[in-house]
Amino acid sequence: xxxxGYRANALLTFAVTILALMCAIVSLSDNLNSPSPxxxxxxxxxxxxxxxPDGDDEVSLTLNISSNLQSLFTWNTKQxxxxxxxxxxxxxxxxxxxxxxxxxxxxxxxAKFWIHTTNKxxxxxxxxxxxxxxxxxxLHWHVMPKTGKMFAEKIVMSxxxxxxxxx
Amino acid sequence: MDWQGQKLxxxxxxxxxxxxAVVAFISGFVLGSFQIMLLIYASGVLLTSLITVPNWPFFNxxxxxxxxxxxxxxxxxxxxxxxxxxxxxxxx
Numbered sequence: 347x348x349x350x351g352y353r354a355n356a357l358l359t360f361a362v363t364i365l366a367l368m369c370a371i372v373s374l375s376d377n378l379n380s381p382s383p384x385x386x387x388x389x390x391x392x393x394x395x396x397x398x399p400d401g402d403d404e405v406s407l408t409l410n411i412s413s414n415l416q417s418l419f420t421w422n423t424k425q426x427x428x429x430x431x432x433x434x435x436x437x438x439x440x441x442x443x444x445x446x447x448x449x450x451x452x453x454x455x456x457a458k459f460w461i462h463t464t465n466k467x468x469x470x471x472x473x474x475x476x477x478x479x480x481x482x483x484x485l486h487w488h489v490m491p492k493t494g495k496m497f498a499e500k501i502v503m504s505x506x507x508x509x510x511x512x513x
Numbered sequence: 514m515d516w517q518g519q520k521l522x523x524x525x526x527x528x529x530x531x532x533x534a535v536v537a538f539i540s541g542f543v544l545g546s547f548q549i550m551l552l553i554y555a556s557g558v559l560l561t562s563l564i565t566v567p568n569w570p571f572f573n574x575x576x577x578x579x580x581x582x583x584x585x586x587x588x589x590x591x592x593x594x595x596x597x598x599x600x601x602x603x604x605x
Binding site for chain 1: 519523526531534566
């Protein structure tokens with residue numbers, strides 16, 4: 347501590363150490379928040395449903411997604427990434443996940459939303475297994491914090507069924 | 514900066530930084546704003562460096578009193594290693 351250089355060095359290293367500690371405590375404080383998000387997805391219409399020339403089934407849906415993710419936001423939340431996936435079981439794969447729509451929620455004000463959309467990404471099966479298939483629509487989200495640990499969680503909505511015939 | 518001043522500067526630095534960190538965290542948590550926490554802590558670091566880094570006069574209140582050069586000549590250092598006792602060198 348005998349010269350300006352040594353004092354500046356000691357101060358900076360100590361300040362940065364404390365800053366790292368503060369960030370760690372901030373990340374831990376996220377555990378105090380117990381979120382209660384809600385989501386509903388309605389399949390309004392099957393726009394078309396066909397077998398592609400290469401033999402894979404593809405379907406186009408119109409969806410109404412409404413969700414309230416405001417309780418996910420804390421003082422340490424930078425943004426929330428959210429996506430809707432169709433999940434179903436076939437004889438080949440125990441779990442098929444097809445992402446149909448996604449979005450980035452930048453702030454708490456935008457976390458309560460509803461959107462009327464066709465599927466943003468193509469709903470194509472690995473094969474020809476979609477006729478009469480029961481499937482779940484799952485709302486997944488990833489919470490991206492300003493500092494610390496990322497969280498991921500989901501809401502599963504079941505009871506959807508594709509038609510028996512192509513159209 | 515004298516010895517007492519260095520001790521004071523180090524203690525001031527540690528106490529100030531820790532208390533600013535506590536204040537920043539609590540106000541950030543209560544107001545729900547990460548940015549406020551960072552701003553309070555950054556201004557705390559700035560203030561602390563203004564207080565403890567420059568060589569301010571109040572760090573120099575306990576100057577060391579060195580012996581006068583003439584006093585040192587009256588009691589010179591031992592000259593060689595083969596003189597065993599202190600008395601002998603003192604007489605010389």
